[in-house]
Amino acid sequence: xxxxxxxxxxxxxxxxxxxxxxxxxxxxxxxxxxxxxxxxxxxxxxxxxxxxxxxxxxxxxxxxxxxxxxxxxxxxxxxxxxxxxxxxxxxxxxxxxxxxxxxxxxxxxxx
Amino acid sequence: xxxxxxxxxxxxxxxxxxxxxxxxxxxxxxxxxxxxxxxxxxxxxxxxxxxxxxxxxxxxxxxxxxxxxxxxxxxxxxxxxxxxxxxxxxxxxxxxxxxxxxxxxxxxxxxxxxxxxxxxxxxxxxxxxxxxxxxxxxxxxxxxxxxxxxxxxxxxxxxxxxxxxxxxxxxxxxxxxxxxxxxxxxxxxxxxxxxxxxxxxxxxxxxxxxxxxxxxxxxxxxxxxxxxxxxxxxxxxxxxxxxxxxxxxxxxxxxxxxxxxxxxxxxxxxxxxxxxxxxxxxxxxxxxxxxxxxxxxxxxxxxxxxxxxxxxxxxxxxxxxxxxxxxxxxxxxxxxxxxxxxxxxxxxxxxxxxxxxxxxxxxxxxxxxxxxxxxxxxxxxxxxxxxxxxxxxxxxxxxxxxxxxxxxxxxxxxxxxxxxxxxxxxxxxxxxxxxxxxxxxxxxxxxxxxxxxxxxxxxxxxxxxxxxxxxxxxxxxxxxxxxxxxxxxxxxxxxxxxxxxxxxxxxxxxxxxxxxxxxxxxxxxxxxxxxxxxxxxxxxxxxxxxxxxxxxxxxxxxxxxxxxxxxxxxxxxxxxxxxxxxxxxxxxxxxxxxxxxxxxxxxxxxxxxxxxxxxxxxxxxxxxxxxxxxxxxxxxxxxxxxxxxxxxxxxxxxxxxxxxxxxxxxxxxxxxxxxxxxxxxxxxxxxxxxxxxxxxxxxxxxxxxxxxxxxxxxxxxxxxxxxxxxxxxxxxxxxxxxxxxxxxxxxx
Numbered sequence: 026x027x028x029x030x031x032x033x034x035x036x037x038x039x040x041x042x043x044x045x046x047x048x049x050x051x052x053x054x055x056x057x058x059x060x061x062x063x064x065x066x067x068x069x070x071x072x073x074x075x076x077x078x079x080x081x082x083x084x085x086x087x088x089x090x091x092x093x094x095x096x097x098x099x100x101x102x103x104x105x106x107x108x109x110x111x112x113x114x115x116x117x118x119x120x121x122x123x124x125x126x127x128x129x130x131x132x133x134x135x136x
Numbered sequence: 137x138x139x140x141x142x143x144x145x146x147x148x149x150x151x152x153x154x155x156x157x158x159x160x161x162x163x164x165x166x167x168x169x170x171x172x173x174x175x176x177x178x179x180x181x182x183x184x185x186x187x188x189x190x191x192x193x194x195x196x197x198x199x200x201x202x203x204x205x206x207x208x209x210x211x212x213x214x215x216x217x218x219x220x221x222x223x224x225x226x227x228x229x230x231x232x233x234x235x236x237x238x239x240x241x242x243x244x245x246x247x248x249x250x251x252x253x254x255x256x257x258x259x260x261x262x263x264x265x266x267x268x269x270x271x272x273x274x275x276x277x278x279x280x281x282x283x284x285x286x287x288x289x290x291x292x293x294x295x296x297x298x299x300x301x302x303x304x305x306x307x308x309x310x311x312x313x314x315x316x317x318x319x320x321x322x323x324x325x326x327x328x329x330x331x332x333x334x335x336x337x338x339x340x341x342x343x344x345x346x347x348x349x350x351x352x353x354x355x356x357x358x359x360x361x362x363x364x365x366x367x368x369x370x371x372x373x374x375x376x377x378x379x380x381x382x383x384x385x386x387x388x389x390x391x392x393x394x395x396x397x398x399x400x401x402x403x404x405x406x407x408x409x410x411x412x413x414x415x416x417x418x419x420x421x422x423x424x425x426x427x428x429x430x431x432x433x434x435x436x437x438x439x440x441x442x443x444x445x446x447x448x449x450x451x452x453x454x455x456x457x458x459x460x461x462x463x464x465x466x467x468x469x470x471x472x473x474x475x476x477x478x479x480x481x482x483x484x485x486x487x488x489x490x491x492x493x494x495x496x497x498x499x500x501x502x503x504x505x506x507x508x509x510x511x512x513x514x515x516x517x518x519x520x521x522x523x524x525x526x527x528x529x530x531x532x533x534x535x536x537x538x539x540x541x542x543x544x545x546x547x548x549x550x551x552x553x554x555x556x557x558x559x560x561x562x563x564x565x566x567x568x569x570x571x572x573x574x575x576x577x578x579x580x581x582x583x584x585x586x587x588x589x590x591x592x593x594x595x596x597x598x599x600x601x602x603x604x605x606x607x608x609x610x611x612x613x614x615x616x617x618x619x620x621x622x623x624x625x626x627x628x629x630x631x632x633x634x635x636x637x638x639x640x641x642x643x644x645x646x647x648x649x650x651x652x653x654x655x656x657x658x659x660x661x662x663x664x665x666x667x668x669x670x671x672x673x674x675x676x677x678x679x680x681x682x683x684x685x686x687x688x689x690x691x692x693x694x695x696x697x698x699x700x701x702x703x704x705x706x707x708x709x710x711x712x713x714x715x716x717x718x719x720x721x722x723x724x725x726x727x728x729x730x731x732x733x734x735x736x737x738x739x740x741x742x743x744x745x746x747x748x749x750x751x752x753x754x755x756x757x758x759x760x761x762x763x764x765x766x767x768x769x770x771x772x773x774x775x776x777x778x779x780x781x782x783x784x785x786x787x788x789x790x791x792x793x794x795x796x797x798x799x800x801x802x803x804x805x806x807x808x809x810x811x812x813x814x815x816x817x818x819x820x821x822x823x824x825x826x827x828x829x830x831x832x833x834x835x836x837x838x839x840x841x842x843x844x845x846x847x848x849x850x851x852x853x854x855x856x857x858x859x860x861x862x863x864x865x866x867x868x869x870x871x872x873x874x875x876x877x878x879x880x881x882x883x884x
Contacts, residue, residue, distance in 0.1 A: 037354055037358065040372060040761075041197060041198065041342075041351075041761050042761050043195070043196060043761075046198040046202055046777075047201050049773055050201060050204075056773075056776060057776075068370040070818055076370055076380070078372060078375035105184075105195075106185050106195055108341070108350075108351040108354075109351055109354045110195065110355070111354075
């Protein structure tokens with residue numbers, strides 16, 4: 026069976042924390058426990074009046090890509106609730122194709 | 137979970153799902169995000185986004201995702217509770233029944249009327265929440281008192297934008313066109329994607345302001361919309377913008393006048409629109425000669441070439457829009473800032489154009505009931521409204537008292553306010569400038585009722601009676617983006633669960649109204665009232681439940697079709713019938729009819745001596761995803777994400793002051809001080825710091841004098857009282873001065 030993955034189009038991740046809270050609900054996690062956690066870099070100035078500022082949520086070992094939800098025909102909780110619609114779920118191959126289409130600043134996690 | 141079409145509730149008696157549209161409590165703007173709530177054995181156990189909502193499409197922010205932690209929180213106020221007046225500030229609450237509570241209120245209202253007249257009852261309301269629909273009704277229809285207000289100095293939140301829009305072009309709220317009226321959204325053939333959106337003094341993706349679903353902007357960016365951001369901070373949106381104008385806080389009008397200067401002098405304006413539909417171009421042209429870009433650059437710290445480029449790009453874009461935020465109102469120059477933003481939109485032909493500025497009617501979808509309730513106040517009492525005599529703008533342009541004049545009235549030796557009602561306002565932990573004065577002033581009032589979902593510094597310190605408010609999961613209701621002033625949809629709020637004896641704002645208003653003024657409340661049930669509210673659209677509340685959301689149709693260029701004026705004539709609903717580039721109404725009030733720049737009262741340039749002691753420009757109030765103003769501080773997951781108030785300081789400034797990342801610092805100026813934690817970041821200019829607002833600590837001792845640490849991190853300790861613009865509107869919440877020094881902790 027093909028392995029599944031989570032894609033983050035971090036050009037558009039706005040750092041809203043919805044993935045963290047949706048995941049905590051889904052997995053009934055307690056204080057200090059996260060199934061996905063946001064990281065922040067910047068803002069730092071770049072030449073040419075540009076700014077380097079990125080959020081990337083990283084799935085932890087608690088992430089099983091919402092196997093129960095997916096088995097019931099739904100999406101992973103983080104993917105569904107992401108305010109920027111910047112997360113996708115599918116096979117590694119599908120995610121690699123999506124990354125190629127999206128171009129820059131894409132991360133693929135295979136938790 | 138997906139709700140079957142035409143259903144809003146499915147499942148069994150003990151295990152079911154309810155589709156609803158969010159509003160409040162807990163506090164939020166009227167975005168009406170789509171949710172599906174899961175109820176098991178009478179308890180809210182799960183929240184999912186509703187994929188069938190036209191805008192949110194399944195997405196939810198962390199506050200809605202944490203809804204079960206709010207609804208089931210052990211500290212909720214669940215029953216009416218009273219305590220003896222001498223025990224204010226002490227946790228000696230005694231549970232009473234709703235009937236006992238209503239009896240007590242009626243008794244106190246009658247006593248107050250006898251002693252001070254009907255106007256002796258004053259109602260305060262918190263911003264943005266569902267309560268904003270019903271607290272004016274409480275004052276006008278139930279108490280029949282003209283005295284109702286918010287707490288914010290200079291009325292500097294949303295009201296001025298609406299008021300200025302009303303006089304300059306006579307429409308509802310101008311919002312960026314994001315195809316929200318159309319069921320097939322961005323694919324509707326009438327819609328044109330904005331080539332540029334100028335985001336002015338706003339961080340909409342975080343705040344979802346006034347009903348605009350912020351991430352609609354991200355949807356449009358993915359389709360190709362480019363951004364110009366105007367903000368003292370490099371926000372996430374600024375980092376993705378084509379042009380970032382990082383201005384000095386409070387100098388917006390100078391920047392705008394320079395952009396108007398470029399657009400007019402270079403002939404980049406829409407000549408056809410201006411000639412046919414605008415009044416006063418020649419006067420405006422003459423005025424903006426006062427502000428060439430080079431002069432504005434020196435004032436605003438934005439380089440001259442960037443000002444010129446932004447003006448040209450915006451004017452020459454095929455389609456473009458401006459989203460204006462709260463920052464436009466939080467200076468003494470607020471009226472002129474708002475005026476200029478509307479002028480920039482009009483001159484470049486963006487008003488009611490596809491992909492431009494959508495303008496709504498002044499009221500829509502729920503009729504005029506809310507606006508007509510003033511009829512229950514004796515007209516002679518309108519003249520007696522607090523502040524009406526001294527401040528004519530308050531009488532003719534606002535529907536409420538100016539908060540500053542209410543504080544003055546509460547401090548008068550001969551106090552004429554006998555009873556106060558606080559509806560969902562955390563008065564001095566949130567909007568109130570001069571927080572300690574608000575506490576002292578309200579402490580003088582004979583009887584105070586407060587409605588909320590939690591005990592707060594406000595209700596804990598001064599209320600004699602607290603009433604529990606239900607969350608939006610616990611009541612039926614209606615939600616309208618922009619409070620109806622530009623509402624692309626009407627959403628049904630559907631009751632899913634009951635918690636304690638909490639009641640919605642409307643339920644409380646109607647229960648009390650039936651005792652004090654029954655003629656104003658002819659309905660037997662809430663549903664009858666909701667039916668009455670929506671019938672004008674040709675459906676019942678039950679029909680709306682099944683629809684989820686109702687989207688009315690939209691037409692562009694309404695000034696050409698007579699749809700902006702009540703008389704059906706073409707043009708705008710203003711004195712001249714035209715869009716006024718020179719405001720006759722402002723002139724009638726003694727204000728300059730044309731925009732002008734006013735330097736902040738306290739700044740490195742206006743007060744160089746004072747700036748020796750307080751060398752940094754202080755701006756405040758940027759939003760977090762995890763809170764709505766002072767709310768959500770006790771919600772475990774949200775507080776875990778954002779545990780402390782953060783002051784953003786540039787690394788060079790921090791180094792100069794011996795401050796490291798994560799240090800507690802004292803932020804101080806000539807009015808007061810508070811403590812927040814330092815975050816070192818290049819998001820702010822080295823000459824500017826940004827502090828958060830509305831912080832308190834529900835986990836601390838809630839009794840007086842600590843009251844949840846209400847004054848410890850309160851940035852409004854640094855605010856003056858009643859320092860507004862000429863029309864008594866706009867206060868400098870976002871443009872003060874300060875110094876920062878390292879301290880050892882919150883209580884140092």
